[in-house]
Amino acid sequence: MKPKKKHSYLSAILSISMVLLMLGLLGVLLIQSSKLSTYIRENMVVQVFLNESLAKEEIPLIQQKIMSEDIARDIKFVSKEQAAAEFSQEIGQDFISFLGFNPLIPSFQIKLKANATSIEELNKAEAFLKQLPGVSEVAFQKSVFEQASSNMKSIGMVLVSLSLLFALISAVLINNTVRLNLYAQRFAIKSMQLVGATNWFIIKPFVWSSIKNGFLGWVISLAILLSLLNALPYWIPEIEQLYDGPLYFGLFAALLILGIGMSVMSSWTSTNRYLNTKIEDLY
Amino acid sequence: MSEIQPIIKLEEVSVFQQNNLILSEVNLQIYPSEFVYLIGTTGSGKSSLLKTLYGDLKLERGKGYIAGYHLHDLQKKDIPFLRRKLGIVFQDFQLLFDRNVAENLFFVLNATGWTNQDEKAARAEEVLSLVGLSTKLHKMPYELSGGEQQRLSIARALLNKPEVILADEPTGNLDPKTSDDILSLLHQLSSDGNTVLMATHDYRLIEKFPAKVIRCQQGHVIE
Numbered sequence: 001m002k003p004k005k006k007h008s009y010l011s012a013i014l015s016i017s018m019v020l021l022m023l024g025l026l027g028v029l030l031i032q033s034s035k036l037s038t039y040i041r042e043n044m045v046v047q048v049f050l051n052e053s054l055a056k057e058e059i060p061l062i063q064q065k066i067m068s069e070d071i072a073r074d075i076k077f078v079s080k081e082q083a084a085a086e087f088s089q090e091i092g093q094d095f096i097s098f099l100g101f102n103p104l105i106p107s108f109q110i111k112l113k114a115n116a117t118s119i120e121e122l123n124k125a126e127a128f129l130k131q132l133p134g135v136s137e138v139a140f141q142k143s144v145f146e147q148a149s150s151n152m153k154s155i156g157m158v159l160v161s162l163s164l165l166f167a168l169i170s171a172v173l174i175n176n177t178v179r180l181n182l183y184a185q186r187f188a189i190k191s192m193q194l195v196g197a198t199n200w201f202i203i204k205p206f207v208w209s210s211i212k213n214g215f216l217g218w219v220i221s222l223a224i225l226l227s228l229l230n231a232l233p234y235w236i237p238e239i240e241q242l243y244d245g246p247l248y249f250g251l252f253a254a255l256l257i258l259g260i261g262m263s264v265m266s267s268w269t270s271t272n273r274y275l276n277t278k279i280e281d282l283y
Numbered sequence: 284m285s286e287i288q289p290i291i292k293l294e295e296v297s298v299f300q301q302n303n304l305i306l307s308e309v310n311l312q313i314y315p316s317e318f319v320y321l322i323g324t325t326g327s328g329k330s331s332l333l334k335t336l337y338g339d340l341k342l343e344r345g346k347g348y349i350a351g352y353h354l355h356d357l358q359k360k361d362i363p364f365l366r367r368k369l370g371i372v373f374q375d376f377q378l379l380f381d382r383n384v385a386e387n388l389f390f391v392l393n394a395t396g397w398t399n400q401d402e403k404a405a406r407a408e409e410v411l412s413l414v415g416l417s418t419k420l421h422k423m424p425y426e427l428s429g430g431e432q433q434r435l436s437i438a439r440a441l442l443n444k445p446e447v448i449l450a451d452e453p454t455g456n457l458d459p460k461t462s463d464d465i466l467s468l469l470h471q472l473s474s475d476g477n478t479v480l481m482a483t484h485d486y487r488l489i490e491k492f493p494a495k496v497i498r499c500q501q502g503h504v505i506e
Binding site for chain 1: 379390
């Protein structure tokens with residue numbers, strides 16, 4: 001391959017890889033924010049206070065009923081004594097000896113599943129928990145749930161809109177890169193046609209080369225993305241908890257399809273355009 | 284004995300470039316192994332007529348026949364196959380400048396269905412020796428002189444043993460000495476049985492290498 005031609009292929013591969021890297025970073029951000037949203041919502045606690053008079057054997061039955069509703073990710077029973085011990089530890093004083101009695105009541109501390117944390121589902125869960133026999137009160141910070149849900153929705157919307165915009169920009173950039181490369185070969189394409197080559201015979205090597213360019217661009221962007229994902233926990237150790245293998249796999253596969261797909265589509269349309277253009281119009 | 288059929292035949296043909304009428308009422312018959320000059324001033328329609336013959340311009344009016352193809356019925360999908368029966372030589376050579384002499388020839392052979400590697404190599408060597416470029420197999424086109432590039436273009440045109448060679452001002456970019464060499468080569472090919480239709484406005488060449496002349500003039504073709 002001539003150095004000039006090599007250079008143009010290299011710049012096409014690099015352009016594709018940079019565009020895919022940009023999209024990949026946005027994809028990672030989208031996945032991370034969605035995971036963060038789930039993490040926050042699933043770690044908010046709903047407290048279900050029980051009647052003090054409730055018999056011990058009734059407690060597992062209530063727990064069973066709560067678990068059967070598919071709203072709780074984690075449920076923990078906190079007895080009157082446990083609650084007092086935890087509270088004493090928290091405030092650093094033995095408040096029972098001070099008060100002379102234990103005013104706390106037994107409860108369930110529930111961590112909800114992410115899908116049960118929308119305001120609508122939360123209201124339903126509250127109504128369900130309240131009507132259970134032996135439940136005296138259901139307490140949670142509704143405003144925090146509302147705020148978290150609304151914030152996450154806004155962030156999600158912004159990220160999805162940005163992704164769509166970036167995807168569009170990527171398509172235009174990849175298309176331009178491929179078109180520029182083919183523009184340099186427009187006369188060669190025409191010459192091939194004039195010596196009796198069929199359109200498919202002419203298009204085939206360009207498509208094959210665009211598949212290779214798309215693939216190599218993806219490999220480069222993937223290498224950079226993986227290096228970043230590996231390096232990030234050194235600075236933000238907590239971030240590793242939010243990593244999601246299957247979703248990342250999906251993202252990488254989507255980037256591969258996008259890279260090759262856009263590259264092939266652009267080279268296909270550009271080559272076809274030159275094949276259908278009169279030679280005098282190529283000047 | 285059966286009568287010899289013309290290899291190119293045009294009846295009441297009009298040639299259009301986009302919507303502009305370039306030539307009208309063209310009637311023309313060229314027979315196998317004839318050498319014919321197509322002359323006329325710049326813009327008189329020589330190239331347009333040749334383009335019609337190799338399917339680059341659609342024949343919209345009249346009837347045309349070349350090397351077994353009816354130009355008036357020519358489908359887009361048939362054009363590559365028509366061109367395999369023709370050898371086309373251009374003023375600007377139309378070579379593939381990103382590959383060497385051998386690769387230029389191999390591209391055409393691959394594109395036109397040759398599969399056997401030995402046969403391809405033999406045919407490439409054969410046409411190169413015919414045009415005197417046997418030693419330039421691995422040269423890039425930009426390493427060749429103008430005359431050599433045109434010789435390569437002719438070699439390429441000969442690969443599929445064409446029934447007709449259409450040459451559009453093949454000496455337009457060459458000096459007189461090189462032009463003479465190219466003309467001599469084309470006449471040699473004609474003597475070997477190839478039909479040659481060559482567009483030119485170089486009257487010196489016609490005087491030096493006389494042959495049948497047809498003229499594009501004022502929108503008509505005159506024999």
